[in-house]
Amino acid sequence: MSTLNRRQWLHRVGWGSALSLIGSNIGLRANASMIATPQAASLTGSPAPLCFNENPFGPSQQVRQAITSAYDDCCxxxxxxxxxxxxxxxxxxxxxxxxxxxxxxxxxxxxxxxxxxxxxxxxxxxxxxxxxxxxxxxxxxxxxxxxxxxxxxxxxxxxxxxxxxxxxxxxxxxxxxxxxxxxxxxxxxxxxxxxxxxxxxxxxxxxxxxxxxxxxxxxxxxxxxxxxxxxxxxxxxxxxxxxxxxxxxxxxxxxxxxxxxxxxxxxxxxxxxxxxxxxxxxETDFYADSLRRNLEAKNYVYKLFKTLDLQYVPSHTNFVFFKTGRDISELNQQMLAEGVRVGRPFPPLTDWCRVSTGRMEDMKLFAKALRKVLG
Ligand SMILES: Cc1ncc(COP(=O)(O)O)c(C=O)c1O
The missing domain is CATH 3.40.640.10 (Type I PLP-dependent aspartate aminotransferase-like (Major domain))
Structure with missing residues (x-):
């Protein structure tokens, strides 16, 4: 369903029915897979959100179900x-x-x-x-x-x-x-x-x-x-x-x-x-899957930095800090122009950049943008 269609649909059926339909749909899908899929990630599209160290694969399907069930107690x-x-x-x-x-x-x-x-x-x-x-x-x-x-x-x-x-x-x-x-x-x-x-x-x-x-x-x-x-x-x-x-x-x-x-x-x-x-x-499955996806994205950028001969710090987190030798405020703007949002400046390390891990399609966008920006 495109964004416009979804909006039109919500107008037609109303938010109340839409939420209950979504809730029951979640229930059905939860049986098929308890692990969130990449499609579940919000803020997809441009600019790729690689700036706040979030986990774009959450919430898991089981957690979504818990949230909808909690409506009953929201009074x-x-x-x-x-x-x-x-x-x-x-x-x-x-x-x-x-x-x-x-x-x-x-x-x-x-x-x-x-x-x-x-x-x-x-x-x-x-x-x-x-x-x-x-x-x-x-x-x-x-x-x-x-x-x-x-x-x-x-x-x-x-x-x-x-x-x-x-x-x-x-x-x-x-x-x-x-x-x-x-x-x-x-x-x-x-x-x-x-x-x-x-x-x-x-x-x-x-x-x-x-x-x-x-x-x-x-x-x-x-x-x-x-x-x-x-x-x-x-x-x-x-x-x-x-x-x-x-x-x-x-x-x-x-x-x-x-x-x-x-x-x-x-x-x-x-x-x-x-x-x-x-x-x-x-939940152990979603947790393990999030760690696995994080590692996959981290290994991807490590390889990129090695290819581009950029210094980086091996990370114990869901982001990687790397040295571009460029002013980060400028780099922020140049990356944004290429459809990628990376971390803000962290003075005094203003020629370093922090990139969060995310969906692989966003990591690839990041790689493409960085190659272009750094020439
Ligand atoms: C080191 C550190 N502590 C705390 C937080 C705050 O996270 P939250 O308020 O979402 O728990 C962040 C967020 O990025 C963080 O990087």
Whole structure:
């Protein structure tokens, strides 16, 4: 059905009937395949969305079904439905339910933390560049952010970060693996760092991309929370689970820290988001398929970069950071003109570019555009 026809059809049958038809159609298709197909991806067409590190294959068919079934409870407030999800996450992570804070995407968790530790001019130490949500929120609370440049390997410079801790430091931000570089701090190094600093400030560890880490030795920093350390870990359903548009994530922290953070939550997540997360956590096929497709796209761009003799950083995420030697603002525009949207500038690395993995047809479009733009 073309977009125009679909619109005309919706006008004719009305949204209510359309939604129930779509719902029943999903039910039928779910039996045939529980894994989302590339056709399920939204935002297809131009420009190819390779800029926000989303998973275009989600939501899976089972999750779509859970979302439509949740309509029946959308007349109710979500706090009545959140407990089973909290318990489910607590069981999976091996913590107690008072250590889990469900948030609107992990961004809400990052902002809540930025607010709590940034107020009263609390200082924050963070790598640079990294994901900004917590830092810009803390900054708006009057916090001073010590931005510590990444080292020569584009990893966190943990030694330099420790050296920037002052008596006013309230929080140390770690992004593992880091956005925009895709570089990961290994388990022991992060453990040693955390144990050396967590008596001076809370260590926040953003694990938005941990699902993509393939090293079997690597473990979530939740193990540090379980040992009672001064640590907050954030996770999201936006990446491998393909639920960025639903806005759901969570924090794991010591009960006293979790309780404090909860006091600053603005709203609860929605009923469909809760139900979607519950189903998503139990789905192994879609999860594995998303990882497989991500690896396929990553290997494709690695090969491209080798052919074009471009430096890139092997990535533990669903994006790859590579050096073009061109100003990224200019490159952004040139790639857009070729129908591809890549990541924004990440100063001071302004001659690097971040490309998200996506559908193979979009990756091919990216390759074609990059070849043309770089001549
Ligand atoms: C490192 C990192 N943390 C957190 C997020 C926020 O994700 P969400 O709010 O969708 O959970 C992102 C989004 O790209 C990210 O890259």
């Amino acid at each position: 109710r407030y979500p706090f009545q439905f959140i407990k089973p999800l909290v318990q489910m996450i607590a069981d999976r992570e091996g913590v107690t339910s008072d250590q889990v804070v469900i948030t609107g995407g992990s961004t809400e968790g990052l902002k809540m933390t930025g607010l709590v530790y940034g107020m009263e001019r609390g200082e924050v130490v963070a790598p640079d560049p990294t994901f900004q949500a917590l830092l810009s929120y803390a900054e708006s609370m009057g916090s001073y952010i010590h931005r510590v440049q990444l080292d020569a390997d584009l990893n966190h410079d943990l030694e330099a970060m420790e050296a920037r801790i002052t008596g006013a430091t309230r929080l140390i931000f770690v992004c593992n693996p880091n956005n925009p570089t895709g570089v990961m701090i290994d388990r022991k190094t992060l453990r040693d760092f955390t144990l050396a600093v967590d008596n001076r400030a809370v260590v926040f560890i953003d694990e938005a991309y941990i699902d993509y880490v393939t090293d079997p030795q690597h473990k979530s920093a939740v193990e540090l929370v379980k040992e009672g350390h001064n640590v907050i870990v954030s996770r999201t359903f936006s990446k491998v689970y393909g639920l960025a548009g639903l806005r759901i994530g969570y924090l794991i922290a010591r009960p006293d820290i979790a309780k404090r953070l909860l006091q600053y939550q603005m709203v609860s997540v929605s009923v469909p988001a809760i139900r979607a997360a519950q189903v998503a956590l139990n």
